[in-house]
Amino acid sequence: MPGRRRAVLDTQIVVRGLARVRPTSAAVRVFERALDGRLTGVTSGALLAEVSHVLRIARSLTGWTDDEIRAAVREVGKRLIVVPGHVRDLRQIVPEDAADNPLFEAALAADAEFVVTEDRAVLGCKRVELSGYRGIEVVTPQTLLKVLSSDSS
């Protein structure tokens, strides 16, 4: 059985998980697994800034205060691995269509094998081959849950 899987969680997954919008959804289940340590969740400064940004936009609907948002994002930072997310010479390592994506920067910095996202444009990358590094699989939360479930069976 492989060691604990390591995956970069896209912003939508983290925010959906934080809000627990639909508790049984794959995104929420992936986030919960990262929180309880069954999955090594990875994020970066840039991705956490996005999470804050999204939570702040949702404030008018939810009534969340800045303090609550800050505390929750800080908590996510404690429970996931936070990488600097800035990789030098990224363009020489990552294919052109993925080069500007903070998800791949974080995956590379954390040596993560998965990027989990619901963003169709990112999912279109499927697998990113990196010269000198192991490849990164781009998967939906559903696919990642299947991988985790087959690991544990």
Next chain:
Amino acid sequence: MTRKLVAIGNSRGIILSRSMLAEAGLERSSEVDVTVDEGRIVIEPRVPSDPIAALRAKLEGVEASVLEAVIDAASKKARVTTLRSLRRRRAR
């Protein structure tokens, strides 16, 4: 830094500068814990014991589909901002 206590009704208060509040991560309506510790008055940002549960507790009555739509739209917007900033940083 020396500050004078000011009268607020029957109590006394203290004026804290904006920069001091910012440095402590506080803002206008922040909640703080105030304790007296061996003659010192300590003011600390109030940290909920479970900040994630605190966020979720406020979602009762919020329509899931509406919240999902807001999250999706905001995530796209946030990504555009991130990409712009990453590109600017790399261009430097």
